[in-house]
Amino acid sequence: MYCPRPIADVYNERLDITRATHIDFPQAIPTSYYIDPKACLRVNYQTCNLCAQTCTAGAIDFSQKPKNLKLKVGSVILAPGFGRVSHDVLEKFGYGRYPDVVTSYEFERLTCASGPTEGHLIRPSDHTTPKKIAFLQCIGSRDVTCDNGYCSSVCCMYAIKEASVAKEHEPDLDISLFFMDVRTQGKGFDAARKRAEEKYGFNVIRARVPKIDQIDSQLALTWTTDDGQSHSDLFDMVVLSVGLDAPEDAHAIADIAGIELNSYDFCKTSHGAPLSTTKKGVYVAGAFQGPKDIPESVTQASGVAAIASELLKEGRGTQTVTITYPEEDKALEEEEPRIGVFVCHCGVNIAGVVDVKAVRDYAASLPNVAYYEDTLYSCSQDALKAIAEKVKENRLNRVVIAACSPRTHEPLFQETLRSIGLNPALFEMANIRDQCAWVHAQEPEEATQKSKDLVRMAVAKARLLEPLAQPTVDVTPKALVLGGGAAGMTVALSIADQGFETILVEKSKELGGNLRKLTWTVDGQDARKILKDLIKKVEKHPKIDIMLEAELESTSGYVGNFTSTVSKGGKTEMVNHGVLVIATGGEEHKPKGYCYGESRQVVTQLELEQKIAKGKSAFKTTKNVVMIQCVGSRGEDLQHCSRLCCTQAVKNALKIKELKPETNVYIFYRDMRTYGFAEDLYREARQKGVIFLRYTPDQKPEVVKQGRGIKVNAYDRLLGEDISIPANLVVLSTGIAPGENENLSKLLKVPLTQEGFFLEAHAKLRPVEVAVDGIYLCGLAHGPKGLEEAVSQAKAAAAKAAIPLVKGKVAVEPIVSHIDKATCIGCGICATLCPFNAIQMVKDGKRKKAETITASCKGCGICASHCPVLAINMGGFTDEEIFAQIHAFSPEGCGEELEAEKK
Amino acid sequence: MSKAGAIMVLGGGIAGVQTALDLADLGYYVYLVEKKPYIGGVMAQLDKTFPTNDCAI
């Protein structure tokens, strides 16, 4: 605050200024002021000292010196992330010369409500709102001229996101996106891209813009499309979708850690062991292993935790510390409700529309409200601390926070209550951001009124809130893994190596799954050797019990205490286990059409691999090979992109070229999605003469039988003509279809995606967990992916599955159903409706009565809403509480003050 | 020699933070090392995330 030294705000991409003493952003953890030693006048020139003098807490001590710490650790995990593409690359596109050419990072800050412009999208040059924006992809990616030959794997997605966000800010924006290939290969991403394109009407242009020109402060782009036509247009703003580079200090890290780097200065790993560096005990996760997006990073992060945990299982628990919470103040909780209301500005997210101060003052008029306040960012660390203090100071025993969504922030606020001895259930949220500020952005008065309504309702409910117990249950230290493919075996091995019994259930008569059909990995390793080693390890492991030709029949119980029946050879076996991992895989899709099944010369990529495995002799008479991508995928039989086929096709094309260089290989594609380092293979294939031809869904290549041979008819966009290629071999990239997941989905009550793969708990942050606690997910059962990714994911699932096993106890959700036995008539409706099998009918005297299995209950409330005699109450959502909330909404509930205000 | 029960995680971005959380849950003491004055890395600079446009912070 008092620092006189202004510096560029690096957090805001230098679009703003801050002081040498600053906090980067309100939600920063830790939220304490940081003094930039490079800029501080005191540190550099022995002058100033203003901050130390004004800090009332006396927290600034310039006599502190850097210290070297010696830490004894069992393992080192490298997660330094990625670096920035060099300035020279950006300058080629006018960055630095033309002010309205911005990087994607800058654009991110410009559209952010807490950014330097408070979310107003403006041009840096003249602060006007742009009308026409272009996004240029592959800046510093797929570009050998800057030594970044690889694809950065995330830019296509974030560009679409940034474009969508921009459209949300300025609906009249005209946005063009320049792609070489649209690489949205992630799970559900293709569908999301299509939705965004349709919803926002983006101009998607397939071209690489070589440079940017500026005329009259408008940015001029010129490009050539694949039909040879030259185009140009002018834009108000250009966003450079900057790629992910290796971290700047990659070499220093490598030297210190004693690991090797790959040719692009990322960490060197192999497809069979993607998280292991070249040095034992040092592991890698995230973008340093290769450019990747958030879910992949999160997956690798969990995966690497599993590996470290395997290595150090003997040391587990020896150095941990446990958090203790103060005893609950039961007396205070039982007192007459004293409610504290905190109304959040959320920066300008809420305060920009809703009159926060008016809402706060309105809260004061509500009964039982003993304290009220407005906060800038309630979720920031210092605000949480202040809230805790106010609660204590005013002896509040109920807290209402009017802010954002309880889905994301409720646990954080509940944790705060817990830390000061209040039961977390004595908390209620009113979502005045999503439900008022966002949806009624154009009607500030109404939004404010609605916020008052929501606060009034929340307070009405808060008056009746009761503390809820937080029970824990013991865990059976055993895992059940479904599926004996690469993913399943990896999971089983990891859990077993972490010291827990594991049962591996495989429905076929041998282990290996789809890995059996692969000959080489993408990085050129012998896939058969990887398979053999893996099977050997699994078979030899004393803690792994393999059940072949076995299938799961039923599962009951809850996290920590599952009981499953597995059928094997007509017999069934009961198994008790604490966790379950789904690794049931997927299968290569078998397409219709394309003469597949009619001609022996038409095969799938996996069938081609078998042929390649036989060596050169298998291609003796082969002159022309035609590969067709996206057969059955991306909108034909399968809606999704199968992610791995492009890389697989290029890999196989190169193998054919290696076996017999004179073979002509043609690849028809829609977008070449050789993301990450696989881009190198794509480039190599082009250099070796593989011919790539783009097609659009309305002009698909056709496979026709001609005499004894076959030919492929297609439209060549470059020539602008129909062409016909006589082929000796047509290879179809058919993608990955989900396995027979419906049954298992019903059995385990784990939902599937529209495409038929298992749905994870959160696409970004919980990629290997599912909606049901204690059940984890990995491999092709989750979605199409290559071996490298399947192995990472399997390790991640193993880490997540091991957590309850390690803890030995699991906490049960406090919001569960309670059945009042006296009122229950034993009709059993609740038990039949419960989607989680959490209600059982038990004999109670003469009659049967319903009883909740607390640990299985998810608190969905279906039972309570259907009970004909209202015998079921949900913790935290009792009938009384909900009725109170509803009544508070009615005009009678709002009392005269509202009526008066309306006048 | 008894095995150590502590692990060092270099980098406090989303990968480092997730690793640290999982390791702590798995019973290890974690040293999370970060250059910047805050954790969260680049993700803390993002406004929204693809494809759901969820808030990144």
Added chain:
Amino acid sequence: MATKKSRKKANAEIVGFCCNYTVSVEPSVLKERGLVPENIEFKRLPCTGRLEVPAILDAFAEGAKAVFVAGCKIDECHNLSGSKRAAKRVQYARKILEELGLEPERLEMVFVPRGESEPIVEAARELKMRLSTMEGQS
């Protein structure tokens, strides 16, 4: 026997002969956006070194009131000496114009950094200005 056919009348007031390596934006777009005067015609050449004096004179004969030639910067010419040659021919054409009683200022050579469109837009505007000053005087 090379005999000239009578040309069709074009009504561009300003004609710009542009080297292919200079203006990167399609002139039609520049016109569409009102960045350059309405009555302008761009003639794209592989290199201004290919531009001959008659083409310049013919442009005037066809009704142009001013002409500019935009070549690469002297030391950046893709064909090494193209811009230099063009500059000389422009010089010669200016002499002829003068002999014919036209102000040589109606003809200008501009040197443009590779691929930049702005100097060309500026040249077009500059000539437009000159024309209006000249018309104001006469």
Added chain:
Amino acid sequence: MIIAERKPMNEILGMLDGVKKLLVLGCRGCVAVCSAGGDKEVEIMASAIRLGKKLSNESIEIDASTYIRQCDPEYIEPLKEEGKKYDAVLSMACGVGVNFIADLCQGIKVLPGVNTTFYGANLSSGEWKEMCAGCGSCVLHLTGGLCPVARCAKRLSNGPCGGSQGGRCEIHPETPCVWHFIHERLQEQGEADRLKEIMPIRDWSTAGDAGPRRRVREDLLP
């Protein structure tokens, strides 16, 4: 080679008063080499006339053509007929061409497009210097190959005039004195004594002071 240069446009336009149909006729001989009347210059001339006429709101129809030479009858032959289509022919050849057309092509009005200047050598691109006056009686063997007739301002035959100073010409001080060079050259060759010989009186009749000169070679006659 014969050197020529384009006439100023106002002079040309003056000649063309009332001409409605014009042939601009170039020559691929000397004038093409000295860039005064070859194909390129013909094009420029045609365009310049068109523009000039347009500026004075007159109309003219111009065709352009270039002959291999305008000083040989066989090349001019076609003009006899072709030329009748035009009000005038503007010859871009040297004066020889203009004359020859006037001689051979009855009823065709021929106009000069260039000024014929001298017999010269190409010093560098765009730079010529007179080297020969075509006087008809060469003494170059006596003067070290340097012509005093063409290159001495006074056309002296027996050494420099009294005004030559420091090797510069008295009349054009920017021009070196050719007799100075002749002296140096002969000295180099060890023949300086030659300068002592008095040259016989020149027969200036061959220089064309008595009407057009004509030469006949019996061996070449048909």
